[in-house]
Amino acid sequence: MSATSSYELSIITPCYNPVLGWEETYLNAYKNISNQLSKINIEWILVNDGSDKNININQIEQLKIHISDLKYFHYEKNQGKGFAIRYGVNQASTSKIIFTDIDFPYLDENVFDIYSMIQSGHDIVIGNRSQNYYEHLPSSRKRISKLLKLLMKYFLRIAVKDTQAGIKGFNVKGKEILLKTTVDRYLFDLELIKLATKNKLKIAEIAVELKSGIIIPPMNNKILLKEFFNFLKIAFK
Numbered sequence: 001m002s003a004t005s006s007y008e009l010s011i012i013t014p015c016y017n018p019v020l021g022w023e024e025t026y027l028n029a030y031k032n033i034s035n036q037l038s039k040i041n042i043e044w045i046l047v048n049d050g051s052d053k054n055i056n057i058n059q060i061e062q063l064k065i066h067i068s069d070l071k072y073f074h075y076e077k078n079q080g081k082g083f084a085i086r087y088g089v090n091q092a093s094t095s096k097i098i099f100t101d102i103d104f105p106y107l108d109e110n111v112f113d114i115y116s117m118i119q120s121g122h123d124i125v126i127g128n129r130s131q132n133y134y135e136h137l138p139s140s141r142k143r144i145s146k147l148l149k150l151l152m153k154y155f156l157r158i159a160v161k162d163t164q165a166g167i168k169g170f171n172v173k174g175k176e177i178l179l180k181t182t183v184d185r186y187l188f189d190l191e192l193i194k195l196a197t198k199n200k201l202k203i204a205e206i207a208v209e210l211k212s213g214i215i216i217p218p219m220n221n222k223i224l225l226k227e228f229f230n231f232l233k234i235a236f237k
Contacts, residue, residue, distance in 0.1 A: 014084030082188025
């Protein structure tokens with residue numbers, strides 16, 4: 001954390017080819033979260049993970065008119081969510097960080113809840129998705145989620161119910177562990193929790209709820225194959 005930073009919390013959102021209208025969603029979430037956390041200064045970090053559509057500099061400049069604390073980063077080649085979050089964390093000037101998806105799919109008050117848990121002394125705070133989330137999943141992703149939970153319980157023996165919710169927060173200890181992850185795509189969360197458990201960090205789970213109207217797309221077979229090898233990499237690391 002920079003000695004000159006006036007920020008107390010960084011909120012990081014990676015994005016890749018976001019849906020049309022994403023900037024309005026982002027601005028609404030900014031307003032709601034800023035109201036809920038009105039007593040602290042928040043640094044907003046948006047990482048464009050090599051998108052080739054639906055995001056441009058004009059949208060970013062319009063957002064900056066309303067969000068003076070917005071920091072935007074962009075690189076040309078898509079690298080994956082894990083890479084994008086590590087990139088954003090490296091740009092953060094605070095010791096308390098929360099990351100979530102560009103569409104802010106979880107209730108805005110969940111950000112406040114996670115921040116409160118970090119403030120209370122937890123190193124990493126993990127969103128635990130309710131049954132409401134799984135009702136929004138395509139059948140293929142439901143099966144994958146159930147399988148992953150079984151593998152975590154019986155194969156990796158991680159005492160966490162849900163590693164893959166797209167919203168998490170951490171303090172400086174958690175930040176150090178996250179920057180040690182090497183998986184570039186979706187299972188970086190699993191690697192993070194495995195490393196945090198091994199290093200005996202204080203981990204808390206908190207219930208999170210999807211906003212209404214959120215649509216979760218299916219995962220293609222190419223990504224699934226890569227994530228299978230990432231799982232093996234994490235398991236035997």
